[in-house]
Amino acid sequence: MSDTFVIDTEAGIKNTVQDSELQILPLYDDNHPMLAQKIPTYTGNFPNGTLTVLAKRLKMTMKLYNGLGLAANQCGVFERMFVMQHDGKILTCINPKIIDESDEAQDVKEGCLSFPGMFLNLKRSKWITAQWTDENGTEYEAMMEGVPAVVFQHELDHLNGVKMTDSLKPLALKMAKEKQMKFIKKIKRQYKKQYQESIS
Numbered sequence: 339m340s341d342t343f344v345i346d347t348e349a350g351i352k353n354t355v356q357d358s359e360l361q362i363l364p365l366y367d368d369n370h371p372m373l374a375q376k377i378p379t380y381t382g383n384f385p386n387g388t389l390t391v392l393a394k395r396l397k398m399t400m401k402l403y404n405g406l407g408l409a410a411n412q413c414g415v416f417e418r419m420f421v422m423q424h425d426g427k428i429l430t431c432i433n434p435k436i437i438d439e440s441d442e443a444q445d446v447k448e449g450c451l452s453f454p455g456m457f458l459n460l461k462r463s464k465w466i467t468a469q470w471t472d473e474n475g476t477e478y479e480a481m482m483e484g485v486p487a488v489v490f491q492h493e494l495d496h497l498n499g500v501k502m503t504d505s506l507k508p509l510a511l512k513m514a515k516e517k518q519m520k521f522i523k524k525i526k527r528q529y530k531k532q533y534q535e536s537i538s
């Protein structure tokens with residue numbers, strides 16, 4: 339497994355392309371400082387070998403963990419970029435923006451690969467008009483609603499250093515963490531049982 343992937347120099351691009359492109363990135367947990375950092379706009383050229391490889395790795399990593407979206411800084415990569423599932427495809431969103439959104443909010447139960455086993459009831463705009471650039475430099479604008487709108491808002495929050503737990507009051511956060519630990523213990527017990535059954 340590769341380590342972090344923070345490369346913006348010409349030399350760095352060469353190094354990265356020589357690596358195997360299809361690598362799984364490490365998933366950092368919620369205490370990692372990069373998750374609380376606002377990632378600056380990408381101002382480089384397109385196409386950029388580093389971003390192309392990074393897009394592939396983010397997509398692979400998201401698929402491995404069954405995520406709906408994954409931001410680069412969740413993997414310790416300092417690039418304003420995320421990938422997300424949309425309409426049976428996976429989008430690469432560089433410099434994503436919301437240029438319009440509904441006044442009406444929807445209640446959503448949200449999870450996050452940086453908070454495994456935690457699910458929070460949050461409010462999100464019902465629809466958004468989103469803009470982004472893909473790894474080839476093509477610019478897009480689309481209206482999204484339902485799950486993709488939620489995923490786009492969630493991943494954009496990551497790039498702004500906002501975690502899904504940030505809006506919780508201390509007591510609610512404590513309760514959510516307790517529930518998360520219970521959930522993780524339950525999953526571990528299930529795996530242990532399945533493993534024991536498989537070898538007995």
Ligand SMILES: [Zn+2]
Pocket residue numbers: 449450451452492496
């Ligand atoms: Zn997340």
